Amino acid sequence: MQISQTEMEKRIVRYGELKPCRTAFIDAHTPGSNQKENFTIIGGGVSESADQHVHIKDTPGFNIGAAGQPPKCRNSLHSHRTAEVFFVLKGRWRFFWGRWGNAGEVVLEEGDIFNIPTGIFRGFENIGTDYGMIMAILGGDDAGGGVIWAPQVIEDARDHGLVLGENGKLYDTKKGQSLPDGIKPMPLLTEEELKAFPETPVQEVVRDYVARYWDLMALAQKAPAKVIGEKALLRDKPGFEVELLTRGSIPEAAYVNERHEVLMVMRGHWELAWDGGASVLAPGDTCAVPPGLQHSLVPAMTGEASLYRVVATGEKAGRTWRG
CATH class of the missing domain: 2.60.120.10 (Jelly Rolls)
Structure with a gap:
């Protein structure tokens, strides 16, 4: 097998050429989360926005993405049906999890890697002093079918003008957008459904899911x-x-x-x-x-x-x- 220089360069995504999306998820207007930048490097990722640029569309059985955030910016509580693995490329990051984000937390330094347990609500925050970047590996060609948000995240987003449809797409009421005919808002998880999301003890997470660089x-x-x-x-x-x-x-x-x-x-x-x-x-x-x-x-x-x-x-x- 042989590949030309030109063809192989198309398979290399340079850090300096990454194209961010600032409206990728439902918390794009929520104070404290509204300065996030999301990057879809390989595969379609889990973005809820049509504005997301995809660098390499073909997937190898998993997706590669990244998140860039200034200090004190956080990503809201969400869950995935398949794997989500992060390693810290730049900065210092706090990862937290649980229904309300208070079941546990761990701080990762540059190079550390976190194989986040599937099925728990998780979020993360840049606690460093400069712009930080974390690289992500998401399981599956379709990245597990999207993001499952904690109910309070959807409610907070609605208060700031973003509505998530049951089709997994975002609509910005600040721009005059509304849900299309026949599309209802994404329903909130019920208290019974929320019982399926574990509150994993911090000792178990640190022991079994975190590796230090x-x-x-x-x-x-x-x-x-x-x-x-x-x-x-x-x-x-x-x-x-x-x-x-x-x-x-x-x-x-x-x-x-x-x-x-x-x-x-x-x-x-x-x-x-x-x-x-x-x-x-x-x-x-x-x-x-x-x-x-x-x-x-x-x-x-x-x-x-x-x-x-x-x-x-x-x-x-x-x-x-x-x-």
Whole structure:
């Protein structure tokens, strides 16, 4: 298999070329959340707005996205039917969860990764001093069918002019928009339905779902650190596997992966070479490597170098697995 330089560059999304959407979700007008920027890098993501730009539309069995927020900006409580994994690219972030967001919280630093338990309400906030960015991996080609919002989020949004239709689309009453004929507002979850969303203890979350960057760097000195997978540090089968590679754990020779592979650079510059060309990936860049392509990775500079490698497993994305 061979791919030209031009074709492969179309499969690389540069950090500096990311196109944000500021109206992606229902809390886009809600004070405290109205400065969010959402990015859809690979796949359609879960945006509720037609304004969302999609960089690479084809999905490899999962979606890649990102969220950028200034200090003190937060993302409102929501849930997903499939996996949602974040790693911190820039800044310092507080993740919180539960029906009211007070069941527990954890603070993540740059490089830390969080495999958020499926089926719980979760939110996050930039608690750093500068603009921050977190990268996201969402399970499934359709990212689990959208977002499930805590009832108070929908009510707050309505008070600030945004209405979510039962079709999963947003309508901005401040712009004169209204629900189309035959489309009703998204119904609020009932108290009975809310009982299905667990209040996961903080000790369990920190133990089973969070991996710290410098721990992974130590594990990846001679071989890739298996971060998420059936036999990984965070044992799970979300439809994809995640590894951390560093300078000491890169493959010694070019290799071929018969499954979809996505490279997400955390630190340093990496030279990606393939049968047909070569390119340098920088921090924040995302590259979708097609199955069957022989390729190699080499740090292009001295100093710290790390990247997350995400590989599709072919399994149907589902609820978090424990065993």
